[in-house]
Amino acid sequence: MIKTLARVTDIVLKAGAAAQKEIKGGLQPAFSGNVQWPVECKVGPGLEGAIACESKVGYVNGSQGALLYRGYTIFDLCAYATFEEVAYLLTRGSLPTATELTTFKEQLNLFRSVPLTLRRLMSFPVEDMHAMAALRLGTNLMRQEFTSRDLNPSRGGARKVIGTDEDSIPMETLPKGTPEAVYQFTRAPGAVNGEEDEQTGYRAALHLLSGVSTIAAAIARVKRGQMPIDPDPELSFAANYLYMLNGRRPTPVEERIMDISLILHADHGMNASTFAAVVVASTLSDMYASVGAGVAALTGPLHGGANEDVMKMLDQIGDAANVPQWFAAKQARKEKIAGFGHRVYKTYDPRARILGPLAREIARDNPETKRMYATAAALEKVVVTTLGKAKGIYPNVDFFSGLVYRALGIPTELFTPTFAVSRVAGWTARVLEYLEHNRLFRPRAIYTGPTDCTFIPLNQRDRKS
Numbered sequence: 001m002i003k004t005l006a007r008v009t010d011i012v013l014k015a016g017a018a019a020q021k022e023i024k025g026g027l028q029p030a031f032s033g034n035v036q037w038p039v040e041c042k043v044g045p046g047l048e049g050a051i052a053c054e055s056k057v058g059y060v061n062g063s064q065g066a067l068l069y070r071g072y073t074i075f076d077l078c079a080y081a082t083f084e085e086v087a088y089l090l091t092r093g094s095l096p097t098a099t100e101l102t103t104f105k106e107q108l109n110l111f112r113s114v115p116l117t118l119r120r121l122m123s124f125p126v127e128d129m130h131a132m133a134a135l136r137l138g139t140n141l142m143r144q145e146f147t148s149r150d151l152n153p154s155r156g157g158a159r160k161v162i163g164t165d166e167d168s169i170p171m172e173t174l175p176k177g178t179p180e181a182v183y184q185f186t187r188a189p190g191a192v193n194g195e196e197d198e199q200t201g202y203r204a205a206l207h208l209l210s211g212v213s214t215i216a217a218a219i220a221r222v223k224r225g226q227m228p229i230d231p232d233p234e235l236s237f238a239a240n241y242l243y244m245l246n247g248r249r250p251t252p253v254e255e256r257i258m259d260i261s262l263i264l265h266a267d268h269g270m271n272a273s274t275f276a277a278v279v280v281a282s283t284l285s286d287m288y289a290s291v292g293a294g295v296a297a298l299t300g301p302l303h304g305g306a307n308e309d310v311m312k313m314l315d316q317i318g319d320a321a322n323v324p325q326w327f328a329a330k331q332a333r334k335e336k337i338a339g340f341g342h343r344v345y346k347t348y349d350p351r352a353r354i355l356g357p358l359a360r361e362i363a364r365d366n367p368e369t370k371r372m373y374a375t376a377a378a379l380e381k382v383v384v385t386t387l388g389k390a391k392g393i394y395p396n397v398d399f400f401s402g403l404v405y406r407a408l409g410i411p412t413e414l415f416t417p418t419f420a421v422s423r424v425a426g427w428t429a430r431v432l433e434y435l436e437h438n439r440l441f442r443p444r445a446i447y448t449g450p451t452d453c454t455f456i457p458l459n460q461r462d463r464k465s
């Protein structure tokens, strides 16, 4: 394990300097200034190249290998900021002042406990479910954290409804003439100045940001036959996540590496899961449904699920010496290699520039992770020298994240949920931004079927004809 925090910062800054060399002539977004809709763009299958909306949340430059959150490079954010500062930056639009950060952390702390959600989730066979399926379920159950009664998604109003769960009825009160309230409802924590509780807004985003990490950690423990651990309000977001997973407070270096991993996964343009989240929001559904959609989309092996596949692949290859033969066979079968390639990056993914050297250094002390890193490094070399120049195939964020997670004691099945824990920041930031000028998503499909079929009654249909 890396010995000092200064060494971690050094690795990040060196990676930033290497990335900076790729950026020639500064970063120039293709579109800038006032956008005049409709815009012209070339669209490929899978909406490749399509422009869905305007955004100030983040910028990905795939040809120069750059990633910015609200104008700040991820290298500076990883070197100098915490995940809480980055989550504030993404959702609020600017870096917080010291006072704003303290308030933000207090709000997040209030939302770390999701007792009703966990209790409801545990009535499902979580131990037999894919961790992402359980997380998706938990995210949707969170919508009912403050009440058992379902709410009108577009109107919300949790304080107006009756909580039927015994935990949410601290005391009986006399009816005051309102038809809806007989029992006092447990007020959602974090509500300020009589602000209406609502499901679509910023507080739902904060609730999810904290709650999803608690649910993910609980899922991991239940799957290992252990009891969930209560969050520790004294710990940072990153340290608390590791604590709830492993049952021990991490070292400052482990905490910092977790923090960096969270920062690196927090946002990434209009990727599949973010798009899914925003599409759901555009129907004026609610934040919980949006984040649930994001979790669903992130599950697949072409997106967030790749980090699990990478570890399985490295296990399967077994040793660096086996890489040439394994790669040749894979190429002969025209199969893709997990953790490589990207729809946007046709150069080195800047996130992999940080995670690669971090993985190398933290894998060193453990013979198993050391062997896996050596295998990964050998595979990286052969893929970059063959497919890199020819097709722009380089390691993506998922190639090294698994090695880093493993060194932090995160079980493999929790790799993709850990990605989700962080990406909640990006999903919610972009949903909040999109809803400011909401327009229902409704793209078209190119119809390629027939237009002149004559209806055949059921008893006359014959597949051969």
Ligand code: ACO
Pocket (backbone or CB within 6 Å): 301, 302, 303, 304, 306, 335, 336, 337, 338, 339, 340, 341, 342, 343, 344, 387, 391, 393, 396, 397, 398
């Ligand atoms: N290994 C080998 N060849 C690849 C790979 C790969 N991982 N990825 C793309 N290629 C090749 C394709 O075979 C294709 O070659 P061809 O033109 O000779 O047919 C060419 O590169 C273009 O590939 P596409 O699939 O069209 O590229 P696309 O932009 O759709 O793919 C994707 C992006 C889905 C991520 C792809 O690279 C892939 O499947 N990678 C492996 C899974 C993975 O790591 N996913 C995580 C992505 S990062 C994230 O979501 C957080």
